[in-house]
Amino acid sequence: MSAADRRASERIPVHWRAAVQPDQGGALLYGYTVGISAGGLGVLVEKALPVLSGCTLYLEIMFPGQTERNQIAVQAQVMNVILADSRFRTGLRFLNLPPNIRDSIDRFVKSRTDRWMRN
Known part of the structure; x- marks a missing residue:
């Protein structure tokens, strides 16, 4: 089974600053x-x-229609690590994401997915 098949939510590419x-x-x-x-x-x-180790993830996210960035700190679990050039591509699973942020991320992903499927 592929990672996409195991994933419960759709994923889209984003390029945001993060700290772990x-x-x-x-x-x-x-x-x-x-x-x-x-x-x-x-x-x-x-x-x-x-x-499988834990970490705190720090992000600043601005969703469509918002004028200010959401600064979030969320507990996460490391699910996989892959060497990609000179960096490590690390898959993190959110552990305690507030429901309002989760819903905003889900809407953001779906809006981008819908836009991609129309083109």
Whole structure:
């Protein structure tokens, strides 16, 4: 079964700044997102994190129709890590995303998916 088949939510590509703080300590890792869904996201960072470890993810998201960015800090679990050039593509699953942010992400993803399917 492919990762897309296991995924509960649709994912779209996004390129947003992100920071990851590993639960086991260490330096804050800065990177960029590569995709997002209501269930999690992919992020490129310079250090590999242990699979199934926990972390805090920091993001600033501006959804369509909003005038201010949403600053969120959410607990996440590392689901996979893949070396991509000189960085690590890390799949994170959201653990405690507030329902209003989850709904906003879901609407954002669906709006982008609908737009892509019409073209």
